[in-house]
Amino acid sequence: MPPGSTIGILGGGQLGRMTALAARHMGYRIATLDPAPDAPCAQVADHRFTAALDDVAAARRLAAISDVVTYEFENVAEPVAAALEELAVVRPSSRVLAVAQNRVREKETLAALGLPVASFRPVASLAELEAAAAEVGYPCLLKTATGGYDGKGQRWLHGPADVVAAWEWASAQYPGQERSEAVGEGPRFILEARVPFVRELSVIVARNPQGMTSVYPVAENIHRRQILHASIVPARVSPAVAQAAQALAVRLAEGLEAVGVLGVELFLTADDRLYVNEFAPRPHNSGHYTIEACATSQFQQHVRTVCGLPLGSTDLLRPAVMINLLGQHIPRMHAAVAHLLAIEGLHLHVYGKAEARRDRKMGHLTILAESVEEALARAQQAWDLVRAPDDPPAVA
Ligand SMILES: Nc1ncnc2c1ncn2[C@@H]1O[C@H](COP(=O)(O)OP(=O)(O)OP(=O)(O)O)[C@@H](O)[C@H]1O
Numbered sequence: 001m002p003p004g005s006t007i008g009i010l011g012g013g014q015l016g017r018m019t020a021l022a023a024r025h026m027g028y029r030i031a032t033l034d035p036a037p038d039a040p041c042a043q044v045a046d047h048r049f050t051a052a053l054d055d056v057a058a059a060r061r062l063a064a065i066s067d068v069v070t071y072e073f074e075n076v077a078e079p080v081a082a083a084l085e086e087l088a089v090v091r092p093s094s095r096v097l098a099v100a101q102n103r104v105r106e107k108e109t110l111a112a113l114g115l116p117v118a119s120f121r122p123v124a125s126l127a128e129l130e131a132a133a134a135e136v137g138y139p140c141l142l143k144t145a146t147g148g149y150d151g152k153g154q155r156w157l158h159g160p161a162d163v164v165a166a167w168e169w170a171s172a173q174y175p176g177q178e179r180s181e182a183v184g185e186g187p188r189f190i191l192e193a194r195v196p197f198v199r200e201l202s203v204i205v206a207r208n209p210q211g212m213t214s215v216y217p218v219a220e221n222i223h224r225r226q227i228l229h230a231s232i233v234p235a236r237v238s239p240a241v242a243q244a245a246q247a248l249a250v251r252l253a254e255g256l257e258a259v260g261v262l263g264v265e266l267f268l269t270a271d272d273r274l275y276v277n278e279f280a281p282r283p284h285n286s287g288h289y290t291i292e293a294c295a296t297s298q299f300q301q302h303v304r305t306v307c308g309l310p311l312g313s314t315d316l317l318r319p320a321v322m323i324n325l326l327g328q329h330i331p332r333m334h335a336a337v338a339h340l341l342a343i344e345g346l347h348l349h350v351y352g353k354a355e356a357r358r359d360r361k362m363g364h365l366t367i368l369a370e371s372v373e374e375a376l377a378r379a380q381q382a383w384d385l386v387r388a389p390d391d392p393p394a395v396a
């Protein structure tokens with residue numbers, strides 16, 4: 001699909017916006033669908049459809065004017081995915097979406113591909129939860145099979161005494177569906193053993209329709225209150241661990257035969273063992289550093305894959321630290337923007353969301369330097385300017 005073609009993007013958030021901006025550099029046209037007429041991606045699109053994300057008729061209108069359709073969130077409803085695929089090429093495919101949007105299917109698929117995952121059990125009832133917890137051991141984490149993000153839809157169990165309360169919590173997680181045991185074709189919950197990780201890592205991997213893959217440097221991710229706070233690249237791990245993490249991501253992209261960019265989240269334990277936690281079938285928040293720090297950004301790479309073009313170099317040009325700007329950081333960012341932009345190597349991204357609600361992802365900072373240590377020192381200066389009163393003072 002040559003430049004000048006139209007890329008349809010389902011969902012109008014920042015991932016769509018940054019994909020659209022990368023696509024525009026190469027002369028592509030962008031159509032997007034989102035319920036908000038002023039959504040971040042809608043602001044930079046050529047064609048906007050304002051409709052609910054599960055509106056099949058609107059999805060058909062998007063597909064009808066698009067040469068290829070992609071999406072920026074994984075909870076694409078099955079009828080929407082089917083309608084899109086009838087009318088357009090959808091990348092990554094609905095098969096990949098189906099795996100990514102259900103944690104049970106996702107873990108089963110990862111395990112079937114031979115990738116290391118935490119012990120897990122599908123759970124559909126109190127009795128199953130009790131049995132599963134006894135098998136995987138405590139502490140363990142109960143997650144909804146569908147719909148979770150930023151740690152929502154998760155509950156820890158520390159011992160057998162927590163089982164009943166956890167099931168009560170679970171029963172309230174699918175409003176209107178309290179009596180059903182399954183979402184789609186499977187159980188509504190998954191129970192996972194706790195991985196005693198020392199680092200959370202992620203790898204962005206890309207695969208094009210010709211089956212070529214390319215993999216980015218490993219990012220080290222710091223979450224605060226379950227929300228990604230910062231990514232440090234290259235991750236402070238041994239070269240062997242970094243290579244192993246990249247190899248796992250490539251195996252996943254190849255095993256899924258995915259076309260597009262995937263964000264693969266991993267855990268690293270003290271004895272240098274890696275576990276795959278989950279993957280996103282799209283550019284990932286922990287890959288934002290690639291915009292300035294790599295030869296090809298994850299967004300341009302995504303455009304290349306979905307348009308069937310050769311992949312770009314993933315070389316790291318300089319070490320980087322990325323910090324997310326949440327709603328509570330925005331007033332301070334505005335007040336300090338002149339000081340912020342005076343920090344050497346700092347790049348500011350603001351997504352154009354009207355309302356700066358607490359914990360909402362509003363923008364990010366990427367700080368480049370000659371070394372990770374220097375990037376972290378500059379990131380600390382930036383963090384001191386934007387952090388909210390209840391944020392920890394240390395950037396990492
Ligand atoms: N099995 C596990 N063992 C230990 N910690 C875990 C486990 N699963 C999840 N976590 C912790 O909870 C966080 C959120 O979990 P996970 O990434 O599965 O869910 P999410 O809400 O979908 O997150 P995201 O915002 O990345 O979509 C992880 O980053 C990790 O810190």
Ligand SMILES: [Mg+2]
Binds near residue numbers: 265278
């Ligand atoms: Mg996650």
